[in-house]
Amino acid sequence: MERREVLWEQLHKKGLSDAEIEQRIQQKLDEVGGLLTEEGALAIIANELGIVEEQEYLRIGDLVEGMSNVNVVGRVLGYTEPREFQRNDGSKGAVTNVILADKTGKTALTLWDHEVRMTERIQRGDILKIVDGITREGTRGVQIHLGRGKLILNPEDDPRIDEIPSLSRLSTRPSQRRSIAELEDGQKFCEIRATIAKLYAIRFYDACPDCFKRVEFKNNVFYCSNCKKKVDKRRIMIFEAGLDDCTGFIRASFFDKKAEDMLSIKTSEAYYKVKDLVNKGYDLRSAQRHYITSHHLSLLGQEILVSGDVSYNEYTGLTLNAREIKELDILEECYALLEGSA
Template sequence: MFGTTYEEIIERIMSEKGLSKEDVNFRVNDKLTKLSGLISNTGAAHIVANELGVKIFENTKKDFKIKNLFSGVRGVTLNSKVIAKYDVREFNKNGRIGKVQNLLIGDDSGTCRLVIWDSNQINTIETVNPNDILRVDNFYIKENNFGKEIHLTNDSKIEINPAGVVIADVNKEIDRGSVVKIKDLGENQNTTIQGTIVQVFDLRFYDSCPECNKKVIFEDGAFKCNEHGIVKEVPVPILNFYLDDGSEAIRTVLFRDNAKKILKLDDETILEIRKNPDLFNSVKDNILGELIKVSGRTNKNEMFQRVEFTGNYVEKVDVKKVLSEVVNSL
């Protein structure tokens, strides 16, 4: 949800453009069909409004949650808690000398970066520490591969620890940005993809150090870590598969806990598979066809001249939920 309801957006489009409800619904459903049910009906309504030049947030002064911010949001207020404040950096870009201050802020919906360019504003928050509350007005949102950033402008207003504002719990889950189509992936891109597992390769392993998780080598009858010497090795599963999102398929690799999460196997069973790889065949069948969302990074496999994806976070997508969102909007 973006803070404005589906009905509110539809009414706004109808009144501003003089369109019938049927007409607006038709346009929204068309978007939902084209985007293969990967967006909600509210998301589709926003896209239609945007295409028709209907401003949903104009003159609306609402308190927003971090999760609901997206590029294009203007004139809203955000209350957040400071999680980290980084050192002020000086820059010299094309002869322009200036300062920039980054903070990590959060609320109960998520976290994001707050970027401040104005020296006066940087001075204003000089005394701010983690756990202080910031209320900011008149900012804009930049979305990049690392997620959302809030940028303040010269007109932005900052209030430190405003009266009556309490943020008890910060949801530290990182905002991983919107899903990118596999065919649009570039090299060395940090992003999120979503698709179906269409081919699974044999499970592979490496041995790691229980202290630092780094790869260990077998030497003179023992496993050795560069840093921790002789250790009891921990086998790490490496799961390779093709993920297909309808636009293209990409070879994807998951390690350790992320591999376990998809395989749904305990450590004991994983060790059994290592001894007897044939056991993996039935597991393969179980995960084929699963719809998952993977965040990570693309990298070029020089040997095979193809771009692959290394995941660092994975979650199963609830197909029923995606479908019901589409059905509800019809």
């Protein structure tokens, strides 16, 4: 019996009719803007009703924030250089992210402290199996944390291994070139060639250095409600611009390092320039806009290649959340036009 059928039968035993199940599935799909399969939605509904299932069929593309007992398998594309930091109590910690992929998508496995040593045995191309992990929202989507779970290197008995693409296929997965008119909510790995037609503003927020969620300042310390701990804040810069390619217009959001790359300025330097304007009498929003128009007006009219994921916000409409900014290679673009792919 397929996983979908098993879950459906278990939900029937909980007293749900077919119509009620279909309705709940649609509600889950609507909540995440289509970034979930029906099978993934069924799994979440079952979990909410206390149904414990064997999750050997879970794929990376099914992951959403807040899941527990996560069991997934993926191929290692690489990992970040371990970063050491000092906690508020003076103790030292370390963190690294292992990038995993299967045929349905990519995710990051975040390893902490003693877990970081596992990367000494992990190589690109290896298969990792996470058993009883948990998921949290990160800067680039859902990330996996081990929690009390465990990690198995190159398992041999999981049927999902055979369906995971090779390292070369996963590593060379190209972003799909689209026109702005073709962009829709939920699309990933979209690349557009467009002109910077509008500069909105920059803004800053104090973030948790681990999950990048906004932190609160209370009792003279910074506290992350997502990680549920005191943290040393990290200042994040976000730059937003309007892009036009003659087929349409879309707002693009550049986060953290991508914002620094676009503006050719460090976050701390931009922050204090905006702060100086506030000290001169500007309100915060006006200062953020004035800074952009005073220092980065030369960006207008520049043509860029940017790839990322598309999301919808009821206030700003469709937004392209930038993953990568590329230099425009005119010769390469000409070849692409001749081949009919640009």
